[in-house]
Amino acid sequence: MKAAIIGGGVIGGGWAARFLLNGWDVAVFDPDPEAERKISEVLMNARRALPGLYDTALPPEGRLTYHSDLAQSVAGADWVQESVPERLELKHKVLADLMQYAPDEAIIGSSTSGFKPSELNEKGARAIVAHPFNPVYLLPLIELVGDADTCARAADILSGIGMFPLKVRKEIDAHIADRFLEAVWREALWLVKDGIANTEEIDEAIRMGFGLRWAQMGLFETYRVAGGEAGMKHFMAQFGPCLSWPWTKLMDVPEFTDELVDLIADQSDAQSGHMSIRELERLRDDNLVSILRALKARGPGSGAGRVVRDHEADLWHAMTDTTPLRTVARDVPIDWTDYNGHMNEGRYGQVFSDAADRVMAHVGADADYIGSGLSFFTAETNIKYLDECHAGEAVYVDSTVTLGEGKKLRLWHEMRRKADDSLLATCDQFLLHVDLTTRKSCPPRADVEARVETLATLHARGTT
Structure with a gap:
C-alpha cells in the first residue's frame, strides 16, 4: 500500500509517520527545501513514541521517498493526503493537479480544519475532508466529511492504521472538534484580555481538572455522571438555567490588537519558553503514551485506549x-x-x-x-x-x-x-x-x- 503526502509541514509530517510506521510506503511532495529535515525530525519523535502504545511490534516500516514532481509522488498511490496551508485558492490549485495525476481509485483526503467538501470540490475535485489532530501519529481521531461511499472506504483504511474515524453527519464549517475548540479558545482569549487569568493558569485549569475527565469520558458522559443517580436529566434540570446567565462571551471575539497578541505571546514565553519545541513535543508524546496506555489497560479499553487495544489485536x-x-x-x-x-x-x-x-x-x-x-x-x-x-x-x-x-x-x-x-x-x-x-x-x-x-x-x- 502507498500513501502520497502533499505538504510536509507539522500535519503532513504526522501523516507520513502514521502511514510509514504502520507498514505503508510513503511518498512526500513538498517544494520546501527544508521538508526532508522537518519530516525527519517528526519521524524521530514518532519512532520513539508510537510503538510504545502497543505490547507487540508494529509492522516493518514502509519505504519513504521525497519527490519534487507531483505526478511521480502520487503514481500508484492508494491514499493521497493534501496538507497544504489553509488557503482555499491554494487547495483548489493542488486538488486540480491531483485530479490530473492521482489514480482514479485513490482516496483523496484533505487535512483542512475548516473548509467543507463542497468548497474544496467546487471546481471539480473529488476530495473528502480527512481532518486529523496533532500529533497525527499518536492521536486517533480523524474527522471524515464528504461522499458516503468514499468515507466508508476511508474509514476502513484509517482503522487499519490505528485511527478512529468519526463520520460527520452533515458538512459544516470547521466540522465538529474545531468548532468546540474555537468556543473554548474564544473564552480563553477574553479571560486573558480581561486580566482574569494568564495563559499558564488557564492551561492548569484544563490539565488539572476537566481535561483528565474528557480524555476518557468526553463531555456528555462526564455530565451524565455529574447528575448522580438521576443521570443526565437531573444534570440538565440543575445546570441548564445557567446557559442564560452572562457567564461567557462566546458570541463575541476580542479584537486581535497588537497589544493582545503581545500579551499572550509574552505570557506563553514565560510559561514554556525554557523548553525548545522539540522538547515540548517529546514531553507531550511521553504524556500521551502514558495516558493512552493507562486507558488501554482498563478492561476492554476506555476512550482512545479502546482504539489502541483494537489496533493492537490486529498487530499480534x-x-x-x-x-x-x-x-x-x-x-x-x-x-x-x-x-x-x-x-x-x-x-x-x-x-x-x-x-x-x-x-x-x-x-x-x-x-x-x-x-x-x-x-x-x-x-x-x-x-x-x-x-x-x-x-x-x-x-x-x-x-x-x-x-x-x-x-x-x-x-x-x-x-x-x-x-x-x-x-x-x-x-x-x-x-x-x-x-x-x-x-x-x-x-x-x-x-x-x-x-x-x-x-x-x-x-x-x-x-x-
Missing part, C-alpha cells in the same frame, strides 16, 4: 510450531524505565509473563479456556538480568518448552535486543495447571495436554 503475529517460539516482539515503552534510565526489573517479569501467555494461547489455553475455569499458574521463576534495556529499544523473546507432561509446564525464555540480537535477560519459568474453581492443580484438558507434549518433544529435538 500468528504463531506456528517452531523451535524456539517467537512469543514477544515489541518496543520498550517510555513508562517502563526507572530513575536509573533503564527498564525496571519488574517489567522484565511482565515481558516474560506476556511470553508465557502467548505460549498458553498457542496450545489452546486461551481466554475461552480460562473462561471455562482452567488455566496455568506460575509457581516459580528465575530471572537473570544480563544487560541494560532502554525506552524505545525493540526487543523480542524466544520461548522453549523444556518440560510438558501432565499438569507441569516449564518454559525457558530469552529476551534479546532486536538491533544486535544481544541477550538482555533469561527466565526459567515453571507453571502448574490449575482448576480456577478449587484453586488447586489438576490435569489440563486432553487437547491442551497433547499440544504441550507435542511442543515439548519438538523443542527437545531442537528443530523447527
Whole structure:
C-alpha cells in the first residue's frame, strides 16, 4: 500500500509517520527545501513514541521517498493526503493537479480544519475532508466529511492504521472538534484580555481538572455522571438555567490588537519558553503514551485506549510450531524505565509473563479456556538480568518448552535486543495447571495436554 503526502509541514509530517510506521510506503511532495529535515525530525519523535502504545511490534516500516514532481509522488498511490496551508485558492490549485495525476481509485483526503467538501470540490475535485489532530501519529481521531461511499472506504483504511474515524453527519464549517475548540479558545482569549487569568493558569485549569475527565469520558458522559443517580436529566434540570446567565462571551471575539497578541505571546514565553519545541513535543508524546496506555489497560479499553487495544489485536503475529517460539516482539515503552534510565526489573517479569501467555494461547489455553475455569499458574521463576534495556529499544523473546507432561509446564525464555540480537535477560519459568474453581492443580484438558507434549518433544529435538 502507498500513501502520497502533499505538504510536509507539522500535519503532513504526522501523516507520513502514521502511514510509514504502520507498514505503508510513503511518498512526500513538498517544494520546501527544508521538508526532508522537518519530516525527519517528526519521524524521530514518532519512532520513539508510537510503538510504545502497543505490547507487540508494529509492522516493518514502509519505504519513504521525497519527490519534487507531483505526478511521480502520487503514481500508484492508494491514499493521497493534501496538507497544504489553509488557503482555499491554494487547495483548489493542488486538488486540480491531483485530479490530473492521482489514480482514479485513490482516496483523496484533505487535512483542512475548516473548509467543507463542497468548497474544496467546487471546481471539480473529488476530495473528502480527512481532518486529523496533532500529533497525527499518536492521536486517533480523524474527522471524515464528504461522499458516503468514499468515507466508508476511508474509514476502513484509517482503522487499519490505528485511527478512529468519526463520520460527520452533515458538512459544516470547521466540522465538529474545531468548532468546540474555537468556543473554548474564544473564552480563553477574553479571560486573558480581561486580566482574569494568564495563559499558564488557564492551561492548569484544563490539565488539572476537566481535561483528565474528557480524555476518557468526553463531555456528555462526564455530565451524565455529574447528575448522580438521576443521570443526565437531573444534570440538565440543575445546570441548564445557567446557559442564560452572562457567564461567557462566546458570541463575541476580542479584537486581535497588537497589544493582545503581545500579551499572550509574552505570557506563553514565560510559561514554556525554557523548553525548545522539540522538547515540548517529546514531553507531550511521553504524556500521551502514558495516558493512552493507562486507558488501554482498563478492561476492554476506555476512550482512545479502546482504539489502541483494537489496533493492537490486529498487530499480534500468528504463531506456528517452531523451535524456539517467537512469543514477544515489541518496543520498550517510555513508562517502563526507572530513575536509573533503564527498564525496571519488574517489567522484565511482565515481558516474560506476556511470553508465557502467548505460549498458553498457542496450545489452546486461551481466554475461552480460562473462561471455562482452567488455566496455568506460575509457581516459580528465575530471572537473570544480563544487560541494560532502554525506552524505545525493540526487543523480542524466544520461548522453549523444556518440560510438558501432565499438569507441569516449564518454559525457558530469552529476551534479546532486536538491533544486535544481544541477550538482555533469561527466565526459567515453571507453571502448574490449575482448576480456577478449587484453586488447586489438576490435569489440563486432553487437547491442551497433547499440544504441550507435542511442543515439548519438538523443542527437545531442537528443530523447527
